Amino acid sequence: MKVTIADLKRGQHGIIKEFTDDSIPLKLLEMGCLPGNDVELVQIAPFKDPLYLNINGSHLAIRRETAIKIEIDLIE
Amino acid sequence: MAKQINVALIGNPNTGKTSVFNHLTGLNQQVGNYPGITVEKKEGVCKLSRGLKAHIIDLPGTYSLNASSLDENLVIELLLNKNDKDYPDVAAVISDVENLKRNLLLFTQIKDLGIPTILVINMADRMERKGISIDIPKLEEKLNTKIALVSSRKKTGIEELKELIINHGRIPTEPCLNASSIDPPYFELLRKAFPNQSLYKLWLVITQDVNFGNLNRKELSASPDFSLKKESELKRLQQKETIKRYQFINAALKETLTKDLNAATDLRARLDRVLTHKVWGYVIFFSILLLIFQAIYDWSSYPMDFIDMAFANLSEWSKEALPSGVFTNLISEGIIPGLGGVVIFIPQIAFLFLFISLLEESGYMSRVVFLMDKVMKRFGLSGKSVVPLVSGTACAIPAVMATRNIEDWKERLITILVVPFTTCSARLPVYLIIIALVIPDERVLGIFNYQGLTLMLLYLIGFGMSIFSAWILNKIMSLKSKSYFVIEMPDYKLPLFKNVAINVIEKTKAFVFGAGKIILAISIVLWVLASYGPGEDFNNAEAVVTQEYGNELSEQEFNKHVSSVKLENSYIGIMGKAIEPAVAPLGYDWKIGIAIVSSFAAREVFVGTLATIYSVGSDDEQTIKNRMAAEVNPILGGPLFTFASGISLLLFYAFAMQCMSTLAIVKRETNSWKWPTLQLVIMTAIAYIAALVAFQVLK
Incomplete structure (x- = not known):
């Protein structure tokens, strides 16, 4: 099964593998969300959405619906 | 008089660009609008040594030259148009030392336009605490430019930046990325069709909805020698370009930037845990709102009563002091009471802008957006709609403008449509006078004042109505939109007094003179x-x-x-x-x-x-x-x-x-x-x- 950013637990890390969908906004890439980069789930907002991430030192929040389109390799 | 050096300040949001602008220009600045659109245009004059002067223009914050909003479009159009009177002789890209990698993306794009580009690394005072060290001379060599290490908080490095501005002629303008490498065969066609143009500029015109100089999209697509690509393909190439730029940046930073992870403090993490907590987060947010409203109604009533009396007296005095006649009547019965109606707003507007600018400067506003997104989404709004709805209690005009960073068009449109329901400060004098007339000035349960409660109820009605109509609009409007949401969560900062003060003064001035x-x-x-x-x-x-x-x-x-x-x-x-x-x-x-x-x-x-x-x-x-x-x-x-x-x-x-x-x-x-x-x-x-x-x- 594919693992995505949406599957991370708080404090867990992963390495971004690829995007499952072409609709990933360019802005997200520009903010450092690129394949090969480390991603950490910092915090989940109340009601489970959005997700607060630390991608290679860049702190940003995205909605769950975007997060499920970003595949990762989990770092145990 | 010697020609002024045109300097454009460009940078990501939250990099302290405005602080640098304030340091360079002081109060010697003016805020206007770009002709035809309502994007704020901030410009000012900076005195350099040897009697030289620089005309500084503070461009709207942007993450890259790939525009996704009106504000960002403007940045590109200025940078592509050599004939614009504001076209910069030199660009200063302001970056934040903690997010240097991301900030450099924009830097490489600006530099590739062939404009001499100074890299300003701001917030240098945080380096030690965060365990960051940078080999400046080597990084200058890698990026092929000049770097100014600045701390707008400690006011260091500004003089060095001014020197670099004077000597901008010595900054190399070679591009960071060979644009052709994005798609060699395609760029070869481009080069043949438009031999005199810069390939990167052509590429920007193809991918963005902007025009420059005598060349625009239509002419490009009309050219027989090559065709525009499909949108999805262009997007794929833009992604490729972004990755290539990051490869360049990673290579440049690899040997020049070191980060000692042990030195980083966890203040941010601890604050985040409380401020975005599922219970405390909301309690804190609503307490802050309560404090703001308290300030607007209670604290500002003293200066407002004073202003009211002062204008009544002034009107009376002018009637007696001036020779009687039509002109005196016009002044004492028309102009003075009319002006009093504007001036009386100043305390409230100033308080509101003070709080909003404190919340934004400190980085707290992003947490509110994070906290509220899911709730607001149910009503067809975005977490980012909270900022316009809160600033709508000052004035709907800046609130409508504050919707620009909502990426999703439908969410943005709904926000714009419902913002005027929130109780703006212009309604206040009407409310205050009517309430004073018809609601008894008595207390219930010893503490609550009926008049105060009525006012609070009116605010709730306004806010409730905007949420309710958003919900209705969301149901009935069938707009196709690519819904997405990205927000940067900046580090917490102590707001700079100078920035807050300038912001409050400028906004209040604009309101008073506009409405006045x-x-x-x-x-x-x-x-x-x-x-x-x-x-x-x-x-x-x-x-x-x-x-x-x-x-x-x-x-x-x-x-x-x-x-x-x-x-x-x-x-x-x-x-x-x-x-x-x-x-x-x-x-x-x-x-x-x-x-x-x-x-x-x-x-x-x-x-x-x-x-x-x-x-x-x-x-x-x-x-x-x-x-x-x-x-x-x-x-x-x-x-x-x-x-x-x-x-x-x-x-x-x-x-x-x-x-x-x-x-x-x-x-x-x-x-x-x-x-x-x-x-x-x-x-x-x-x-x-x-x-x-x-x-x-x-x-």
Whole structure:
């Protein structure tokens, strides 16, 4: 099964593998969300959405619906 | 005079770009608008050594040259147009030392345009605490430019930056990325078709919806030598370009930047845990809102009372001190009360902008967006709609402009449409005076004041109405939109006093002068309309009164009746009588009718209009409130301002769209007359119905 950013637990890390969908906004890439980069789930907002991430030192929040389109390799 | 050096400040949001701008220009700056659009244009003059001067322009914050908003478009259009008078001789890209990697993306794009580009690394004071060290000379070599290490907090490095600006001619302009490497065969075609143009610029014109110089998209697509690619393919290439740029940046930083992870403190993590907590997060947010409202109503009432008295006295004084005549009447009865109606806002507006700018500067606003997104999404809004809705309590104009960073068009449009329901400060004077007239100044349970509670209720009604209409709009509007949401969560910072102060002063100034012009013009027109009349009765008012009452009246009463006959027969009186049938069912007389009509220009005109109408012909220095309390309802008898008519007026003002400036901004932001027209018609209809029902039920 594919693992995505949406599957991370708080404090867990992963390495971004690829995007499952072409609709990933360019802005997200520009903010450092690129394949090969480390991603950490910092915090989940109340009601489970959005997700607060630390991608290679860049702190940003995205909605769950975007997060499920970003595949990762989990770092145990 | 030597030519000024044009400098453009460019940078990601949250990099302290505005602080650097403030340090370079001091108060020697001005905020205007770009022609035709409402993007704020900040420019200023900076004195350099050797008698040189620099013209600094602070461009809107952007993450890259791939525009996704109006603000970002503007940055590109300026940088692509060599003929623009603001075209920079040198660009300074402001970056934040902690997010250097991400900030460098924009740097490489600007540099590839062939503009000499200085890299400003800001927040240098945080380096030690965060365990960051940078090999500046080596990084300068890798990026092929000059670097200024600046701390806007500690005020270091600004002089060095000024030196670099003077010597901008020595900065190399070779590109960081060979544009052709994005797609060699395609760029080869481009080069053949337009041999004299820079490939990167061509690429930007192809991928963005912008024009530059004498070359635009249409001409590009009309060229026989090559065709534009499909949108999805272009997007794939843009992604490829971004990855290539990051490869370049990673290579440059690999040997020059080191980060000692152990040194990083976890203040951010601890604050985040509390401020975005599922319970405490909301408690803190609502406490802050409560504090803001407390400040606006309670604390600002002292300076406001003072201003009110001062203008009443000034009006009185001018009447006595100046030689009597038409001109004096215009000043003391038209202009001074009209101006007083604007100046009285200053304390409240200043408080509001103070809090909003504190929240934004500290980084807290992003946490609120994070906290509220899911809740707001249910109503068709975005977490980012919270900022416009909160700033809407100051003024809908900056609030509508603050919707620009909402990526999703539908969420943005809904936010724009519902923002005018939030209780803006222009409604306040209307609310305050009506509440003072019809709600008893008593306490319940010992602590709550009825008047205060009513005001709070009105705010809740406004906010509730905006959320409710957002929900309805979300249901009925079928707009296709690519919904996505990205927000940066900046590090917490102690707000800089200088930035906050400049922001408050600039915003308040803009509001007062913007609204002031309209109000002043309307007060003069109203005064003229109220002071002259067409018919016999107006000119022979004295005779009319004598005929009616005989000679029994005291001089004071006689004068009062004369002025009321005059007012009724003046131009404004005739107009007011004409619309009276429309407003009578709401419990208003023709004077309120006139005040409502004139306040379609701007709500705050209401009080000013009543002040002007009631001032005409009266000699005593009673405050407006006392005069209003003495008014009699022409149809029902008894006081005009009763509980029923008061509530009806409050509801009318809560819902009606009475602000030309907001309509103009909505037109500009949505680029169509459809939405502002809809706003005007629907909101006014809701207001009329609510006021009608309230009066008929309560009377």
